[in-house]
Amino acid sequence: MSRRDQMVNKIKDLMYKPEYIRNIGIVAHIDHGKTTLSDNLLAAAGMISSELAGDQRFLDFDEQEQERGITIDAANVSMVHTYEDQEYLINLIDTPGHVDFGGDVTRAMRAVDGAVVVVCAVEGIMPQTETVLRQALKENVRPVLFINKVDRLINELKLDDLELQNRFIKIIAGVNKLIRNMAPEQFKEEWQVKIEDGTVAFGSAYHNWAINVPEMQKTHITFKDIIEYCNEDKQKELAQKIKIEEVILGMVVKHLPSPKVAQQYRVPKIWSGDIESVEGQGMINTDSTSPLAVMVTDVSIDKHAGEIATGRVYGGSIEKGSEIYFVGSMAKARTQQVGVYMGPERINTDSVPAGNIVAITGARGAIAGETITDADHKIAPFESLEHISEPVVTVAVEAKNTKDLPKLIEVLRQVGKEDPTLRVEINEETGEHLIAGMGELHLEVIIYRINDKGLEVETSEPIVVYRETIAGTATNVEGKSPNKHNRFYIDVEPLSDDLMNAISEGEIEEGRVKGKESAKVFQEHGLDKDEAKKVWDVYKHSIFVNKTRGIQYLDEIKELLMEGFESALDDGPLADEKAMGIKISLMDAKIHEDAVHRGPAQVLPAIRKAIYGAMMLAQPTLMEPMQKVYISVPQDYMGAATREIQNRRGQIVEMGQEGDMSTIESKVPVAEMFGFAGDIRSAAEGRCIWSTENSGFERIPRELQNKIVKEIRERKGLSPEPYGPDHYLG
Numbered sequence: 001m002s003r004r005d006q007m008v009n010k011i012k013d014l015m016y017k018p019e020y021i022r023n024i025g026i027v028a029h030i031d032h033g034k035t036t037l038s039d040n041l042l043a044a045a046g047m048i049s050s051e052l053a054g055d056q057r058f059l060d061f062d063e064q065e066q067e068r069g070i071t072i073d074a075a076n077v078s079m080v081h082t083y084e085d086q087e088y089l090i091n092l093i094d095t096p097g098h099v100d101f102g103g104d105v106t107r108a109m110r111a112v113d114g115a116v117v118v119v120c121a122v123e124g125i126m127p128q129t130e131t132v133l134r135q136a137l138k139e140n141v142r143p144v145l146f147i148n149k150v151d152r153l154i155n156e157l158k159l160d161d162l163e164l165q166n167r168f169i170k171i172i173a174g175v176n177k178l179i180r181n182m183a184p185e186q187f188k189e190e191w192q193v194k195i196e197d198g199t200v201a202f203g204s205a206y207h208n209w210a211i212n213v214p215e216m217q218k219t220h221i222t223f224k225d226i227i228e229y230c231n232e233d234k235q236k237e238l239a240q241k242i243k244i245e246e247v248i249l250g251m252v253v254k255h256l257p258s259p260k261v262a263q264q265y266r267v268p269k270i271w272s273g274d275i276e277s278v279e280g281q282g283m284i285n286t287d288s289t290s291p292l293a294v295m296v297t298d299v300s301i302d303k304h305a306g307e308i309a310t311g312r313v314y315g316g317s318i319e320k321g322s323e324i325y326f327v328g329s330m331a332k333a334r335t336q337q338v339g340v341y342m343g344p345e346r347i348n349t350d351s352v353p354a355g356n357i358v359a360i361t362g363a364r365g366a367i368a369g370e371t372i373t374d375a376d377h378k379i380a381p382f383e384s385l386e387h388i389s390e391p392v393v394t395v396a397v398e399a400k401n402t403k404d405l406p407k408l409i410e411v412l413r414q415v416g417k418e419d420p421t422l423r424v425e426i427n428e429e430t431g432e433h434l435i436a437g438m439g440e441l442h443l444e445v446i447i448y449r450i451n452d453k454g455l456e457v458e459t460s461e462p463i464v465v466y467r468e469t470i471a472g473t474a475t476n477v478e479g480k481s482p483n484k485h486n487r488f489y490i491d492v493e494p495l496s497d498d499l500m501n502a503i504s505e506g507e508i509e510e511g512r513v514k515g516k517e518s519a520k521v522f523q524e525h526g527l528d529k530d531e532a533k534k535v536w537d538v539y540k541h542s543i544f545v546n547k548t549r550g551i552q553y554l555d556e557i558k559e560l561l562m563e564g565f566e567s568a569l570d571d572g573p574l575a576d577e578k579a580m581g582i583k584i585s586l587m588d589a590k591i592h593e594d595a596v597h598r599g600p601a602q603v604l605p606a607i608r609k610a611i612y613g614a615m616m617l618a619q620p621t622l623m624e625p626m627q628k629v630y631i632s633v634p635q636d637y638m639g640a641a642t643r644e645i646q647n648r649r650g651q652i653v654e655m656g657q658e659g660d661m662s663t664i665e666s667k668v669p670v671a672e673m674f675g676f677a678g679d680i681r682s683a684a685e686g687r688c689i690w691s692t693e694n695s696g697f698e699r700i701p702r703e704l705q706n707k708i709v710k711e712i713r714e715r716k717g718l719s720p721e722p723y724g725p726d727h728y729l730g
Contacts, residue, residue: 008347010080011340014089018259018286018355022252023312025093025108027136028118029126029691033148037118037205038094040244042077076310076341076357081245083253090249091340091357107297107368109139110382111312111357113266114256116248117143117175121150121167121202122157125174127630127693133175137182138506140266144200144251145175145193151204154230161223172200184269199255201247208239210247259286259355263314270295271314273380279373282315288353292316292324294372295382296363299417305337307417308346309363311372314382318358319351323375329365332375336362367417391423391436393670395443396460397450398433404455408433411453415446422446436465438694439627440674464671465625466712467697468572468579470494472619476587478729479610481602485592488561488606491585492614495542498525500581503541504696510538512562537562540569541580553591557603561586564607573612574620574722575712580697581623584611613728620722622705623697625670628653630663631680633688638662640683648672649701667695 014020026038078091093108109115115136119129136143147168153159159167176192183191193199196213203210211221221242229238267275267283271293274280282290293315300308318324320338325331339348339359352358363372371381399408409426412433416424423436437443440462450457473493480487502508502525508518513535522532536558537544544565548554565584572579592598629650633641635657641664642652650668657663668676673692680690700708710720 007080008342010087011078011089011347012349014080014087015340015349015356016288016353017089018353020086021089021091021259021355022114022256023091023112023259023262023355023357024114024116024252024256025112025136025141026116026118027109027132029120029123029128029132031689032118032120032123032126032129033205035094037116037146037148037244037248038077038092040205040208041090041092041249042079076359078340078342078347078357081249081253083250088249088253089356090252093357106135106139109136109141110270110295111297111310112141113259113262114252115141115143116146116252118146118148118205119171119175121147121153121171123632123689124167124171125178126691127628128691129175130178131693133178134182137179137184140184140187140262140269142187142191142256142262143175143179143193144255145172146210146248146251147171147200147202148205150202150226151207151230151235154227161227164223164227168195168200168202184265186265197255198251201251203242203244203247204235205244207235208244209235209242210244211242212247212251214250215242215247263355267314270383271380272383279315279377279379283354286354287315288317288355290315290354291377291379292318292372292374293354293379293382294318294358294360296366296368296370296372298368299366301414302361305361307361307364307366309360309366309370309372310341311358311360313352313354313356313358315354316374317351317353318360318372320348324363324372325375325378326363326366327371327373327379327381328367329370331365333364333366334362335360391421391438391465393439393443394423394434394436394463394465395447396434396463397447398458400456400458407455408457411450411455414453415449419446439670439692462674463715464669466575466577466700466708467581467623467625468574468577468615469581469621469623469699470615470618471621471699472617474614474617477610477614477617477725479606479608479613481598481606483592483597483602485597486602486606487590488586488610489588490607490610490614491587492611492618493583493585495581495583496526499527499543499583500541503538508538510540512537537565539566540578542569542582542584545583545585547585547587548589551589551591553593553598554589556595557591557598560600560603561607563600564604565611567604568608568611572620573616573728574622575709576716576718577622577712579615582615584614609728613725616722616725616728622700622709624700624708626667626695626698627670627673628693628695629666629668629673629676629690630692631666631688631690632658632661632663633684635660635662637684637687638664641680641688644676644680644683648676667698669698 076093078089081088081090093112117133119125133143153164153167172193179191180188198212198214201210201212216222219242229235263286264284271283275284279291279293283293294311294313296309296311298310302308318335318338320335323332323334337348338352339346340352340356341359346359369384373379399405412424412426416422421438425434435446437446443462447457447459470492471494475491477490478487503510508521519532522535523529531545534546535543536546544562569579629645631641645652645666645668648668649672650666652664652666654665655662680688709722713720
């Protein structure tokens with residue numbers, strides 16, 4: 001029997017022993033060495049040759065990934081590792097580090113219980129390290145730390161063992177500070193990473209060696225010895241003595257939780273149902289005989305097998321050929337095959353029990369975030385996945401040949417399903433097909449994939465997504481229904497930063513407000529007690545408050561008023577862009593007593609017009625998406641790099657010095673970032689490292705607003721100038 005077949009049999013056996021399973025993600029900033037580390041772990045499991053580990057990038061099996069040398073999709077693999085004479089099943093997900101593919105990290109974190117956070121010893125904690133760690137902790141995923149590229153500190157920066165240790169202490173303190181700030185209350189201390197207990201490892205994924213304190217005690221190898229091996233170019237020898245897979249997987253098995261432990265505290269956080277119910281208890285106890293509960297984290301399209309849904313089985317077992325039910329779309333399907341991943345291939349089994357990551361063939365219609373259960377046993381859904389950033393760059397897509405139009409619509413729906421962070425807008429009226437992504441690279445990859453599906457397309461120049469808001473206030477603005485029988489009086493003002501942040505952080509959930517418990521949260525963030533009880537709706541970072549008293553028939557049209565509020569924010573009056581950051585208060589209303597005269601055709605236009613008119617009276621303002629840009633560059637090129645930022649309307653936030661490298665932190669509008677990659681490379685003659693992170697929306701400079709509004713309106717086929725308040729309130 002081949003080594004691969006032996007492993008397959010072991011995997012099938014260990015799947016049913018949740019205490020011996022570890023579901024882990026490898027997360028890091030771009031180019032800190034995640035995929036290289038994954039290669040090493042796979043080589044140890046006999047899945048690739050150890051000679052190729054570090055170069056093969058086995059989990060970057062998409063040709064775009066190989067060409068660009070970055071991870072674009074989260075890749076899954078299952079393998080067996082022996083620790084202290086016991087075999088463990090490790091289900092590993094290698095995640096992307098580039099900011100444009102952060103959605104994959106969010107989805108992967110829902111499937112795992114632990115994360116190996118990889119930090120480059122040379123660069124230290126970078127913006128995306130912070131983002132991926134936040135995504136992990138938000139999902140109650142426990143971290144351990146691997147400080148990578150230690151060989152570069154020795155060979156390139158020539159640090160001695162004391163300087164090495166100081167560098168490590170600084171990184172560990174930074175990671176622990178992030179954990180203390182972002183971990184769930186009960187784990188802030190317990191999840192701190194420490195050198196002495198072995199939750200921190202050091203090494204070089206490229207040269208296949210790693211060490212932590214337990215390994216030092218076992219092998220008696222010290223940092224001084226490591227410096228000698230590196231200086232004498234004997235890293236291959238070192239890799240034989242302190243094997244990276246033994247150290248990393250040992251750390252994973254010892255310190256990261258099994259599904260049996262993790263599901264007890266993760267399920268109450270991510271599942272909206274009653275924990276005391278049969279299915280709730282089934283999930284808490286990782287029971288493979290309880291009702292089925294699967295959370296879909298990813299959907300991909302296989303040329304031969306069709307749609308493949310990847311998900312975490314939290315309760316019950318999913319079986320081949322069984323009928324399943326999608327809780328969100330309320331549809332049924334029949335599984336064709338179920339199994340686990342071994343990188344690019346899938347191993348099919350008869351069933352996959354609770355505690356495992358599953359690949360389901362035949363789950364047609366599934367989308368990321370969907371809850372799957374048995375066809376005859378309905379359960380409450382899992383909490384929806386919250387992506388940290390939102391799409392800010394749009395391109396229009398056209399089929400080169402008109403005959404391909406029906407196929408284009410089908411392919412766009414397909415890529416939208418494969419990547420939920422992508423927004424696909426098919427406008428039947430204008431015939432325009434728009435896709436909005438996280439950035440230039442994200443859209444380039446998507447367009448490549450559309451072409452790869454045998455469809456030739458042309459794209460427009462990238463269009464930046466703007467937002468509308470207000471800088472002033474307007475009071476007692478009257479909106480009349482078309483029949484003049486209903487009148488609504490509203491006040492508008494900008495929403496406070498405190499409330500905006502609370503909505504962004506997820507402390508205040510978007511949606512129609514139910515129950516009184518929300519009032520407390522609104523109060524904590526600055527609304528007075530009376531107002532906090534009267535918030536009806538939170539939508540697009542805006543709130544709708546009912547401040548009226550004793551108005552007859554108001555309850556009967558409450559839903560219509562909220563619908564009108566939401567649709568007004570979907571396309572604002574200034575440039576037909578989405579609106580955000582507005583507090584709208586309904587102060588008074590006159591409502592016709594006859595239900596016939598207060599239907600949707602009367603109420604919706606009345607409230608929409610009131611909102612549009614009020615916004616145009618309250619200094620309407622356009623907001624543009626911003627990116628934080630971090631550049632690390634030799635001192636000689638610092639001037640050239642800062643000029644590059646300033647020429648793009650960027651602001652320098654902070655400048656620092658580390659060794660002979662200068663670091664620049666800045667903020668630049670997304671609209672000015674096109675072509676930045678090429679320009680910064682030539683400005684620094686290729687000697688710079690740079691990365692970006694999305695940074696929300698900020699008001700556009702006053703002097704640019706009219707020009708940009710006009711451009712957007714003309715592009716959308718609207719009149720060049722926005723209408724004044726009288727148009728809506730007359």
